[in-house]
Amino acid sequence: MHSIVLAAAPHASSGRLVPAALAGIALIVVLITWLKVHPFLSLTLGSLLVGAIAGLPMADTVKSFGKGFGDTASGVGALIALGAMFGKLLADSGGADQIVDTIVGRSGRRALPWAMALVGALIGLPMFFEIGLVLLMPVIYLVARRSGQSIIAVGIPALAGLSAMHGLVPPHPGPLVAIDALHADLGVTLGLGVLVAVPTVALAGPLLARFAARWVDVRPPELFTTGDTAGGKDAGERDGGGKDGAEQGRRRPSFALTLATVLLPVVLMLLKAFADIVLDEGTEPYTVLDNLGTPLIALLIAVVVAMFTLGRGSGMDRRTITATLERSLPPIAGVLLIVAAGGGFKQTLVDTGIGKTIADWVDGSGVSVLVLGWLVAVLIRLATGSATVATVTASGILAPLVTGLSTGDTSLLVLAVGSGSLFFSHVNDAGFWLVKEYFGLSVGQTIKSWSLMETVISVCGLVFVLALNIVV
Numbered sequence: 001m002h003s004i005v006l007a008a009a010p011h012a013s014s015g016r017l018v019p020a021a022l023a024g025i026a027l028i029v030v031l032i033t034w035l036k037v038h039p040f041l042s043l044t045l046g047s048l049l050v051g052a053i054a055g056l057p058m059a060d061t062v063k064s065f066g067k068g069f070g071d072t073a074s075g076v077g078a079l080i081a082l083g084a085m086f087g088k089l090l091a092d093s094g095g096a097d098q099i100v101d102t103i104v105g106r107s108g109r110r111a112l113p114w115a116m117a118l119v120g121a122l123i124g125l126p127m128f129f130e131i132g133l134v135l136l137m138p139v140i141y142l143v144a145r146r147s148g149q150s151i152i153a154v155g156i157p158a159l160a161g162l163s164a165m166h167g168l169v170p171p172h173p174g175p176l177v178a179i180d181a182l183h184a185d186l187g188v189t190l191g192l193g194v195l196v197a198v199p200t201v202a203l204a205g206p207l208l209a210r211f212a213a214r215w216v217d218v219r220p221p222e223l224f225t226t227g228d229t230a231g232g233k234d235a236g237e238r239d240g241g242g243k244d245g246a247e248q249g250r251r252r253p254s255f256a257l258t259l260a261t262v263l264l265p266v267v268l269m270l271l272k273a274f275a276d277i278v279l280d281e282g283t284e285p286y287t288v289l290d291n292l293g294t295p296l297i298a299l300l301i302a303v304v305v306a307m308f309t310l311g312r313g314s315g316m317d318r319r320t321i322t323a324t325l326e327r328s329l330p331p332i333a334g335v336l337l338i339v340a341a342g343g344g345f346k347q348t349l350v351d352t353g354i355g356k357t358i359a360d361w362v363d364g365s366g367v368s369v370l371v372l373g374w375l376v377a378v379l380i381r382l383a384t385g386s387a388t389v390a391t392v393t394a395s396g397i398l399a400p401l402v403t404g405l406s407t408g409d410t411s412l413l414v415l416a417v418g419s420g421s422l423f424f425s426h427v428n429d430a431g432f433w434l435v436k437e438y439f440g441l442s443v444g445q446t447i448k449s450w451s452l453m454e455t456v457i458s459v460c461g462l463v464f465v466l467a468l469n470i471v472v
Contacts, residue, residue, distance in 0.1 A: 017054055017354045024050035024345070025393065029383040039389055040334070043341035047348040054352035064351040065344035068396075072343025075180040076173065077336050081329060082299035083171045086306055088328035089321075090262065093310035094252035096123055099262070100139050102255040109147055113157040113206035116143065120161025121201060125262060129166040129431065133159070137438050144220040151220045151439055152449050153213040159435065159450065160205030164457055167387060167422040168200075168415055169193040171265070171299060173339050174391040178414040181346050181395035182402045186295050187273025189411040190266065192472070196415055196464045204456040212452065216445045253313035261302070261309045268298035338388060346396025354397070369405070370416040370469060373398050374462045377420025385429035390421040408472035412465050419461030425454045 024046040031042035044065065051061025090096050100119050107115035119139070123132045136158050144151045170176050170190055179186050253261075272293020279286040291297060303325075311321040376397055381390035394417045402410050425432045426447065436446040 017352060017357050020050050020053035020352060021349060021354045021397070023053055024349075025380065025383075028345075028389070028393070029380075032389070033383065033385065038334075039386060040337040040341045043338070043345045043389070043392075047341075047345045050345075050348050050352060050354075054354070056348075056352055060351070061348060064348045067344075068347025068350075069340045069344035071347070072177065072180060072392075073336065073340040075343075076176040076339060079171050079176055079295055079299055080173050080332055080336060080339070082296070082303050084328040084332045085303050085325050086265075086299065088324050089303070089306045089310045090258070092324045093306075093314035093316065095258035095261070095310045095314070097139075098252045098255050098258050099123065100136070104139065104143055109149075112143060112147055112149070112154055113209050116140070116154050117157035117161045117201050117205040120158035120205070121165055121197070122161075122259070122262060124162035124165030125169065125266065129162050132162045133431075133434060133438070136162070141220040150213040150217050152216050152218060153209050155439060156209040156212055156449060156453055157201075157205035160201045160208070160453055160457060163422060163454060164197040164201045164204070164461075167391075167418040167457070168197045168461060170269075171295065173335055174388050174421060175414060175418055176295075177339050177342060177388070177392045178395045178417050181343065181392070181399050182410055182414055182417075184402075184410040184414045185273065185276065185407050187269045187271075187276065187293055188407055189414050190269050191273050192408070192411050192468060193415055193418075195468065196419075196461055199464060200457055200460040203460050204453050208453055208456055212449045216441065216449045218440060218445065220440075251315050253310050257309050257313060261306050264305060265298040265302040268293045268301065269295060272298075335388070338386075339392060342389065342392025342396070345393060346399060349396045350399055368466075369398070369401050369409075370413055370465055371462070372401075373413050373416040374420035374458075374465075377417045378423040378458070381421050381423050382426075385426070385432075387421040391417055394420065406472075409469065412469055412472060416462060416465045419458050419465060421458075422454050422461070423458035425451050 027049050028039075028042045028046040031037040031045065032039055037045075047065045048058075048061055051058070051064065056064070099122055103115050103119050103122075104112070120132070120136065123136060140151060140155045140158055143149075143154045147154065166172050167174055170179060170186055170193070175189065175193065176186075178184070179189055252258075270293075271289045275286045275289035275293070279289070292301070307321055307325075311324070316324070373394060377390045377394040380393050381387060395414075398413065398417070402413060405413065432446060432450065435441070435450045436443065439446070439449075441449065
């Protein structure tokens, strides 16, 4: 067990702080799940309740919330915006369709589930889960119909790839918020996240799909049956691109060029992590790689490069590229506010001293910080249905525990929280209903396929995190 240096002294006794934290979380859960209040307002009200019960003056509570809100927005807001721009360029240029068609077109029937898992992971790397799902659904329908397989057999692997990227690999909002809150190294977390995600996707995707397809044998719904090509008119419809999408007959960027563009920010951030480990600080190679691999710079470079390789490479003119970038930002406004409010809630928890109380308990209990992080995220995920809310709340509670952890252990804690945030999606999760309706399933069938897959991802993620903790 690592020794832990504790940051904030409690403002009240543990008998008051623990109920304060529980009351705040309970209020957030009730507001989101029962009263259907927007998570931004729920997190804000939950923060004020925590401060009031813990004995913080209202002015101090508001100050703590504002500090956390601003710090989180400045830390991850630009990254989320750049990620949305990149994903929109990938979709509207036809680059996403090119990746899908190339990989699926070269796969035999037996290899199709593995190919779909790879497609889901690659598409999920730069895109939000919901966008990736909508983008992939016509392809999942087409592949299922042409191969004669159940939609579950080819759909679950793709969903596993999307979901694992969403919960474990930056630059998605959840991992980014956890990295910011826990002060983890992004490059190290990215590298370890990929190591955890690959076997997790294999187990929760193609391997699980073999059994799930027997339990839930569903033919693809009669959707996208006209002009049913992956890169045809459906490409623009499924990403909301309208007339500016790939359906106008615009040429697609090549597979190699598209794949290189998608992987560019990942490579830059991994090179930074490599430089941190291998090169001496202050040397010219270290400085170059450190600057290029800074998340903001890496994603900014990726967006600028994508404007040429994906935008101009698909025949877009400057006006169309500008319109694509503009349309990418409004849909993420809510995400930014939720993430920032989660940061405010985290800071309120930290400033009340509840984190120190939990840290004292963990330090004396022998419970692994990684297991604790996973459990806290699981409980909040089950209660709220939101992976992002689970991640930001759990990260806030656990923030005081990381001061004495190594760089690798801190990154593993981020991944443990991310794994927990994916546990058992059910009826309070919008993703549950999205999958149910797209796949044409009943509630019971969705639980036996989608919910089970999410649970396998969560549990396998924790197992592989704990395994890595032995050697990291």
